[in-house]
Amino acid sequence: MGHSTIVEEKFVFTQAAKTKIFWLLGAGVLMFVAGLLLAQQGGHDNHAEGHGHVATEQLVASADAVAASDGHDDGEHHGSAYWVKRLYTTLWMNNIYFVGLGIIGLFFVAIQYAAQAGWSSGIKRIPLAMGNWILVAFGITVVLWFVTNHDIFHWTHSSLYGEYVDEAKTQPNPGYDAIIDGKAPYFFWPGTSGGFPIFFIARMIIFFGMWYWFFTLIRKNMLAEDLDADTKYWFKNRSISAWFLVFFAVSSSVAAWDWVMSIDTHWFSTMFGWYVFASWWVTALAMITLIVVFLKDAGYLKVVNANHLHDLGKFVFAFSIFWTYIWFGQFLLIYYANIPEETVYFIERMSTSPYSWVFYTNLILNFVLPFLLLMTRDAKRHLSMLKVVCPIVIVGHWFDFYNMVTPGVMQHNGGLGLLEIGTGLIFMAAFLWITLSSLSKMPLFGKNHPLLEESLHHHI
Amino acid sequence: MDADKHFVVGVFNDEDVLLDGIRKVRSGGVKIQEVYSPFPVHGIDDALGYKKSRLPIAAFLFGMTGTGLALLMQFWMLGYDWPMIIGGKNFASLPPFIPVTFELTVLLAALGMVGTFLIVSDMKPYKWPRQFDIRSTQDMHVMAIDLAANAGKSKEELKRLLNESGAVEVNEKSFE
Numbered sequence: 001m002g003h004s005t006i007v008e009e010k011f012v013f014t015q016a017a018k019t020k021i022f023w024l025l026g027a028g029v030l031m032f033v034a035g036l037l038l039a040q041q042g043g044h045d046n047h048a049e050g051h052g053h054v055a056t057e058q059l060v061a062s063a064d065a066v067a068a069s070d071g072h073d074d075g076e077h078h079g080s081a082y083w084v085k086r087l088y089t090t091l092w093m094n095n096i097y098f099v100g101l102g103i104i105g106l107f108f109v110a111i112q113y114a115a116q117a118g119w120s121s122g123i124k125r126i127p128l129a130m131g132n133w134i135l136v137a138f139g140i141t142v143v144l145w146f147v148t149n150h151d152i153f154h155w156t157h158s159s160l161y162g163e164y165v166d167e168a169k170t171q172p173n174p175g176y177d178a179i180i181d182g183k184a185p186y187f188f189w190p191g192t193s194g195g196f197p198i199f200f201i202a203r204m205i206i207f208f209g210m211w212y213w214f215f216t217l218i219r220k221n222m223l224a225e226d227l228d229a230d231t232k233y234w235f236k237n238r239s240i241s242a243w244f245l246v247f248f249a250v251s252s253s254v255a256a257w258d259w260v261m262s263i264d265t266h267w268f269s270t271m272f273g274w275y276v277f278a279s280w281w282v283t284a285l286a287m288i289t290l291i292v293v294f295l296k297d298a299g300y301l302k303v304v305n306a307n308h309l310h311d312l313g314k315f316v317f318a319f320s321i322f323w324t325y326i327w328f329g330q331f332l333l334i335y336y337a338n339i340p341e342e343t344v345y346f347i348e349r350m351s352t353s354p355y356s357w358v359f360y361t362n363l364i365l366n367f368v369l370p371f372l373l374l375m376t377r378d379a380k381r382h383l384s385m386l387k388v389v390c391p392i393v394i395v396g397h398w399f400d401f402y403n404m405v406t407p408g409v410m411q412h413n414g415g416l417g418l419l420e421i422g423t424g425l426i427f428m429a430a431f432l433w434i435t436l437s438s439l440s441k442m443p444l445f446g447k448n449h450p451l452l453e454e455s456l457h458h459h460i
Numbered sequence: 461m462d463a464d465k466h467f468v469v470g471v472f473n474d475e476d477v478l479l480d481g482i483r484k485v486r487s488g489g490v491k492i493q494e495v496y497s498p499f500p501v502h503g504i505d506d507a508l509g510y511k512k513s514r515l516p517i518a519a520f521l522f523g524m525t526g527t528g529l530a531l532l533m534q535f536w537m538l539g540y541d542w543p544m545i546i547g548g549k550n551f552a553s554l555p556p557f558i559p560v561t562f563e564l565t566v567l568l569a570a571l572g573m574v575g576t577f578l579i580v581s582d583m584k585p586y587k588w589p590r591q592f593d594i595r596s597t598q599d600m601h602v603m604a605i606d607l608a609a610n611a612g613k614s615k616e617e618l619k620r621l622l623n624e625s626g627a628v629e630v631n632e633k634s635f636e
Contacts, residue, residue: 459503
């Protein structure tokens, strides 16, 4: 195939596709409303079930005078109603899951530039379009954090900090938590412990801001290249990508600690940053592959053939195994060391419903099935098998995030039903809308990409 | 004429010419014994019409053997033959066995694949490979055509076909 045969393609976001997304949204909203009503009626009274809170609350009750001095926080310590907590949990969990799809879109593009990869030059616009979600996720995350903070993030309660409630250090603080107090600077620096978490919020804004800034730079160069056949855009993007990857290496880990691990405030795992990244990464790879597969099915992407699908399939296959490796690494270290403050994390997830079946389903959907189904060469090269495995991985990692977030907030009262699934569908519809509509606003691949010719001859 | 003894050898100096040459020679109804290249040529197995390798199947079976043996060994050793308390865990517990199981799976799959490959390719000790043209280890691609396997064609016909297919040199080679 020579250069002359390349025909520029443009994705048309058809009414039929929009209708399908509206159906998805409609189903999501219906399930969401039904689930919310059910949760409201079947609410558990769970205020005494918080880990270690029983003792705290008894103390608070017996020492009314002390509690009064810290009065405003007392009510919040009991937490909101069951259905509100459940709603907040699923909103936060779905948001974090989809943050990953957005940011990994950019990460994928950056990796391709930094590695000077040729094979992917025909498909890079798909992850680029997914990157548009970063801005949406920025808004949702910040707003949602300020709405949900006391219900989801235990460390936001000011009564946990300060060993004494008075200057003379005679009145001990009944709500004092030495472990969380030790972690206070990580959230509150340079402010006072228990106040406004300046450091935490600054990180959130800087991460999203920088990610979006890098995204706009890379997108600008990619689109400028369409109008002006010059390799300088590729070289510029290669440098920007390298800088982004350095920033992302740190920020993705810290984001995982901040937004997911800090929910289980007492607990920590040194592998957690990797764990969240691995989950985000393989989910987004499956999403990229699935969108490529559907575009192929609709007659788009003439520049993509079985060899490119094979590479995408290998990505999903390999990083499913990578995720399992990280999952097992984290599990085995904690299992072997057998330190109570670490094992509690897994005990909670392995012996409580519905977390326990999610825990094992997780391993089947994210390891056993992708591993066996994508093992052969043919499976990775054919649309039909990718259409089966990619949704499995996408759903599987949704369960993975469910189990990362929910037990820490809901303890024994976690729910997994219409509310959770409906929220997931609403997010999915919004994500697909943003991705496909931004995909329709640019050429489907860069016809002036310096490595496009290499991609056409890609053969494995 | 004895099989695997007398050959016509075409020498090519460009891999694109070689790939076209292979297709031309094969479409002329000629069976190619083997092509030797100093570096991997993409698409050469398709051009030569090679069947898909079954090496991955062998690898899977060897790997499964490794998994089975590793689990059997550990459960037998630590669960039955010489139980030991390690970290207060059960004698026979799966999680700590996984790393060893993984390693043995990989080891047996890798060694099994290498062994299978050597046997299938007939590369055994003290077997000296035949050189159709020493330049196939330097800068030339060398195509060997067995005269016995193409009994329907004369030597001259084969030579002409090779010349027409872009060979820069056509030689004869016989082995004892």
